[in-house]
Amino acid sequence: MQMKRAKSLYIPISYKLLISYLLLVLTPIIAIGSYAYLSSVRSTEQHTRSNLEVAVKQMASNVDFRLKDMVRSTDELYADQTLARYLAGYHSGWERYSIMSQYILPRLKNAANLPDPEVELSVYVSNPDVGEFYYNDRAAEDVRKYSLFHMDRIEDEAWYRRLDLHYGSSAWRQTGNDKADGSISYLRPLINYDTLQLNGLIKMTANMKYIFSDAVSGQLGEDSILFIVDNADRLLFTSSPNGVIPEPLASAASGYIKQPGSYMQIKQPVSNMPASVVAWIPYASLQKNSQQVRNVTIGICLVTLVLLFLISLAMSQYFSRSFQKLVSSLKSFQEGDFHKRMPVRGNDEFAEIGSAFNEMASTIQRLIDEVYVVSLEKKETELQVLHSQMNPHFLYNTFSSISRMAKLGEIDKLHEVIRSLARFYRLTLHRGEMIIPVEQELQIAESYLDIQRIKNADRIHVAYAVAPEVLESESVKFILQPFVENALEHAWYDDEIFLVIRAYMEEGDVVFEVEDNGLGMKEELIGQILKPAGQGIGYGIRNVDQRIKLQYGRPYGVAIHSSLGEGTLIRLRFPYRPYHSVSEES
Known part of the structure; x- marks a missing residue:
């Protein structure tokens, strides 16, 4: 038995015209919109990264400014040869008291006055003939804190034995209770310029909250993380507005820092300390700006698409009306109504088709009669x-x-x-x-x-x-x-x-x-x-x-x-x- 041929899907000419117009409209809009969106997102991300890099660089500069005060204070003591001779020489009686009260202690006080009041100055000397001086722990907060100690107080400390200080060297270390107090110390040797031998130690201690007060998490945006690492990428300091260590840093508090895949990292070295200011900004926060750009781009494309759709619809309707008139006349012929005529308007191909159709209809009607x-x-x-x-x-x-x-x-x-x-x-x-x-x-x-x-x-x-x-x-x-x-x-x-x-x-x-x-x-x-x-x-x-x-x-x-x-x-x-x-x- 012969199979019947499947009936093809009927699609009106108006739909075909509309679909063709929409394809012609959609193709450039999608291409241009996609290019504009990708370019805008790329430009926005680059601009945002540049702004964040500038902000992190400014924070590192502020940290350097505070560290420079501490370095300058130690320079005052390190380069003072008279102070070095007094601390290395032997004095007795009134001369000893006079040198201590009129030169040594005033010089220590002047050095302690240079940086912020949060800084503590401690000088350790090898000469046992020099008397010790230290401040009262319960002194007022605005009182400058400086002390003079004998070296035997720290010679057995593990951190001191690991030091390798010599003429012209310096080091940043967490000594004694520094780690527990959240502090860090700047260490320099005290030199006897007559013999160029190590005569003591200059120790300038400051709370890291003071040094890194600008590196507070959240300053670069919501969910951003700011912290300080040393040259070996070990965590030195981090702070957050609520005092809770951010989750990505919690596992690295006692070890090395590892960058999460969902964060962008910006790292800026600090000049006066072997450390760097590190900022982690979640990519999700960067994408918020991208989403705004995307929404604006999509909105413009949709408005343009609606306008072009209305224009395409009007054009397809205009052209399809003539086809519909022709189809309506042909259907009337198919149903046996041979008196139907196609209205002819304008001066184009459709008018020629209409005239030819009407002449054909008249001829057919005459033959039928x-x-x-x-x-x-x-x-x-x-x-x-x-x-x-x-x-x-x-x-x-x-x-x-x-x-x-x-x-x-x-x-x-x-x-x-x-x-x-x-x-x-x-x-x-x-x-x-x-x-x-x-x-x-x-x-x-x-x-x-x-x-x-x-x-x-x-x-x-x-x-x-x-x-x-x-x-x-x-x-x-x-x-x-x-x-x-x-x-x-x-x-x-x-x-x-x-x-x-x-x-x-x-x-x-x-x-x-x-x-x-x-x-x-x-x-x-x-x-x-x-x-x-x-x-x-x-x-x-x-x-x-x-x-x-x-x-x-x-x-x-x-x-x-x-x-x-x-x-x-x-x-x-x-x-x-x-x-x-x-x-x-x-």
């Missing part, structure tokens, strides 16, 4: 001839049966046959119409079977299966009875024969079926019967098939399904149309 009446008359004549070829054959056979019954004296049967014959012809000849209701066509077949059943002593058994909804449909007259007659004449081979007559709806069509349990037919015979130029067989079947096709078109007609020894099924198909008599139409 000329041919229509002739064609109808010819078709009606053909139907009448086909019908007249079928009725005489049945009438001849029936009259032969009536004659035989009269000779045999079967009066009752004769009476019933004549009554059924009268009913049969009353139905077939009523008003001379060629189109009758399905119900009447079924009555004609039933009358014919009544006659045959009487003639054959009830050896014919018939079953009817009729759907009520088909009874009001129209039908070509005299298409069912010939197949009932064929079944009785050609399929009957036993004492009895069983027939089934069906009428039902299928996919909007009316279907008649005549099924028998007779001899059946070969496929070759079925093919010969249905050929338009048959070889002398199946003339009545072809007549019915032609009558149906002449009335309803080539898709309709007769189909035969049969096998030898299994009976035959005849199927007649025609469209459902409510029946209207000629008088009603008039």
Whole structure:
């Protein structure tokens, strides 16, 4: 069986025009919008990074400024040769007291006054002849803190033994309780300039909160982290507004710093200390600016897209109206309205198409007017001839049966046959119409079977299966009875024969079926019967098939399904149309 070709999807020309315009609009908007977005994001990120680098550099500069005060204070003591000789020499009595009170302590006080009050100055000397001096721990906070100690106080300290100080060297270390107090010390040797030997130690201690007061987390933005590391990337100091160590630094508080993948790092070395100011800024905070740029870009693209969409819609509607007029006129032609004309406006290709279409329509209408009446008359004549070829054959056979019954004296049967014959012809000849209701066509077949059943002593058994909804449909007259007659004449081979007559709806069509349990037919015979130029067989079947096709078109007609020894099924198909008599139409 040949497969039906799939019906392609119908897309109106207005949609096609609109889609093409939208593609032409979307392509540059998406390309330009994407390029603008990516360029803006890249520029924003670079600008943000530059601003953050400047801010971190300024923080490192502020730290250097405080450290420079501490270095300058130690320079005052380190470079004072007179102080070095006094601290290395031997003095006694009044001279010792005078040097201590008039030179050494004032010099220490002056050095302690240079940096912030938070700084503590401690000088350790190897000369045991120099007296010690230290401040009271409970002194007021604004009192400068400076002390003078003997070296034996620190000689056994582990941090001191690890020192390797010499002329011109310096070091930053956390000594004694510095780590616990959050402090750090700047260490320089005290030199005896006469012998250039190490004579003591200068120790300037400051709280790291004071030194790194500018490196407070959150100053560079929400969730940013600022901290200080030494040259080996060990954490020295961190602070946060709420005093809690940020989570990324919590695991590195006692070890090395490792940059998380979700943070951008900016690192700025400190000049006066082997340390660096490090800033971690989450990429998510940088993306907030990118999101604003993205939203603005998308907003502009959407506004532009809406405007261009409206323009495209107007253009597609303008061009599609002419196509719709043409399609509407063609549909009217398809439905049989040949008086429809296409309005012609403007001076373009559509106007030329409209003029050509209207001229074609006028020509077709004229030809239809000329041919229509002739064609109808010819078709009606053909139907009448086909019908007249079928009725005489049945009438001849029936009259032969009536004659035989009269000779045999079967009066009752004769009476019933004549009554059924009268009913049969009353139905077939009523008003001379060629189109009758399905119900009447079924009555004609039933009358014919009544006659045959009487003639054959009830050896014919018939079953009817009729759907009520088909009874009001129209039908070509005299298409069912010939197949009932064929079944009785050609399929009957036993004492009895069983027939089934069906009428039902299928996919909007009316279907008649005549099924028998007779001899059946070969496929070759079925093919010969249905050929338009048959070889002398199946003339009545072809007549019915032609009558149906002449009335309803080539898709309709007769189909035969049969096998030898299994009976035959005849199927007649025609469209459902409510029946209207000629008088009603008039």
